[in-house]
Amino acid sequence: MTAIARARAPRPDPFLDIDSYDPEADLMVMNLGPQHPSTHGVFRVLLYLDGEIIIKAVPYPGYLHRGVEKLCEKLTYAQITPIVDKNDYVAPMLNEQAVNMAFEKMLGVEVPPRALHMRTLLAEIQRVASHLLWLGTFAMDLGGALGGGTSVFMYCFREREAILDLFEKLTGCRFHYNTHTVGGQRHDIPAGWAAEVHRVLGAISDRIDEYEAMLSHPIFLKRTKGVGVIDAQLALELGLTGPLLRASGVDHDLRRDAPYHIYDQIKDLKVAVESDGDCLARYKVRVVELRESIRISRLLVDNVPEGPICGGRPIKQPGQFKAKAGQVYVGIETPRGELGTYLIAGGGKMGDTPYRLKIRPPSLHALAVVPYVFPGHSVSDAVAILGSLDPIMGEVDR
Amino acid sequence: MTPAEENAAREQAFRRLLRERFGVEGEADAPLPDDGVVVDRAHHVDLAKALHKAGWQLYVTCAATHFPAVPGKKPTDATTPECFEVATVLRTVGPGSHTARWRVKLAVGESLPTLVPVFVGADWQEREQFDLVGVHFEGHPDLRRLMMPEDWEGHPLRRDYAIDTPHAPWR
């Protein structure tokens, strides 16, 4: 078996012994990262190259490790929201929702219907922004910083900017919103916001067709079709979720399958599934999700129920919430997959802070696929695959 | 079957499996405790295998927790010894997705058999927990630190690891 054929055999061994690989081969060891244009942050992959074909890839995450889980153990339940904003900095709304849902479940706080409705709406608008950013950076990975890729990138950022403006009108912040809290929301919808949402999302949904047309040319298809195939079995075992899992042919979406917020009221939620598991399938899944999220957002923004936006008493002092000892797990569907929160509450004297908070980032699981898909591809493809995985390093390393 | 019914059926199957084969106390159909079920260390891998076979195919996460020794309230009381807990979460895919989670209690120095042969995704998750909490996973093919630098001393997510612990050359 030749070197390349062996590397392309199904499911490469991530623990391949490089010494016993092929004594004749002239291997080159190359570091992709930690400072590299296409690693979407600081991430290092050690590549063993035979010519330009990758034989073995060893990823090294952790360059952005900030000890968020440790910090959360020292902060009270109401203080944690702004910290987790910085995890997945492309979709901060959903980070806030994930931890606050776990806290509400643990503390037994009721969330009023208006707040639930708003959370669903914000999650969907945020999903549009996040997928737009992904589309832009993916095109840039394929086309370089000085070419057609940048054009798509600029267009996507222009649309995302409009969404950030929407969020700014709602919360006063463009990025790290701190708008969710235990029991509901902190900022109510301002007057005229719904019309703005319609205007922005309407413009975006028209333009997505243009971007799709811009990317459906033979070069894009050649670069993505059949590149970085992840089979369904591997995806499930690795814990890939979200668009990556659906692109591998598994029909699974927590919004439909384990509904939270008011997703059970949205009857015709379309879940995009592709069976190829390559970069093109992941692109297709995300574009369908983009359209679907726009549709749902426009549906939701028109019938937000009246009522309070926060259940329970307003938060006056940090240590207001006391939890009994217990453990809960809550998972929600972010643009990248299942963002889980495993919360262990201490109870007693330690009742006002989490005893242990484990955040399950979808991107960490997505990067774990690197040693399995990189071998057999060239360095160019490695960049395309990494881009299609949509990793956010803030979330991977926490 | 509606998604809700599907979910209830999965929950039923999970309870039965735990009580009939893995020595969890209680009536076969009685609800499980809110804070998850504790499984014996010896059953850990078998339970994961059984669940994988029965449809819980998506590896979600594992979370290790450190419980430091707690001295008794009165000087005469015995001290609760230091221990660890490792929680594992699996999921079924498709409508009515059900999460199965269980915990394993470990004494100091005890290691937990790895889940890598069943779910390859356990590789990084277990490395992370080993790195941050210091639980040893027996039989793991590549148990290195994942987040912290290779030469880091101690395990930062232990409850007795102070946030301002000095570590050259960083601080």
Add this chain to the structure above:
Amino acid sequence: MSELMLNPWIRALFWGLVMITGVMTVTAWSTWFERKFAGRMQSRMGPTLVGPLGLLQPIADACKLLQKEDLVPDSADRALFNLAPVLTVGFAMGVAAVVPFTPTMLAADLDVGVLWLLALSGLMVFPTWMGSWASNNKYSLIAAMRAVAQGISYEVPMVLAIMVPVIMTGTLSLSDMVADQQKNGWLIYRLPLTGLIAFVIFFLASLAEANRIPFDIPEAESELVAGPTTEYTGMKFGLFYMAEYIHTLLSSAICAAVFFGGWDGPIAPGLHWMLLKSVILFVFLTWVRWSFLRLRSDQLMNLCWKYAVPATLALIPVTAFYTVYAAGKGGV
């Protein structure tokens, strides 16, 4: 003045100086143009701050590049590392010598202008390879490997494609080619239309030689950081950058001369026509660059060896037979 110009040495010196300053200036402002053009394409402004419409931006860029610290990596081969950027601009400028702007405005009216052109663009691979190898950097090494593979491969369809105009006009001199087109019509539409296909292939090959998207595989910022120029700083990097633009500009000029009749055109003077055609081709190149993604190295090779080379090989006999047939009929 006109008597002086009859002396070929003085003529070469004069037009050589004019060419060098002219090409350098045009190159500098073509970067401004490209940035402005790309900016408008991407719904942003492009340079606006330095001078009116940002017109002084190239000067500011040059000043910035000159101020940068000149770094040479410890493990680099100093001599080759420093030589490479000089050679790359030298070879690129060398092509300018034979580009016929008007019947009189050309530095050297070589009888074998086409050969000179092909030889110099073939040599362009060497400085890239030399600089990458001397950098002693793994990204540069991969880039060098890709550059050599790409440069050598695309040399073949380029040579074969330019054979078509040579057969059709029966000369190797670029100025004679234009003169022939003035008499018998531009090659781009002259029967048997092989000129059109040859133009497409020649244009693609010169894109590949100039490392422009979709063929900027050696540079590939998203994969290889900056490819051959990863370790270069300041003006040395600037020279590589300049060579790329000179190459692109001159490729457009040569295409305009060889396939679009050069200075041939009604009313306006010949120079205007030549410059207009070159600029249109350059704008087209820029447009392509900012709309397309990058191919992969092996896909580029496929395109070259499976499509471009066989196509040009088929063009040559067709053109030759038609030319002989037409000459027999007493036509062209």
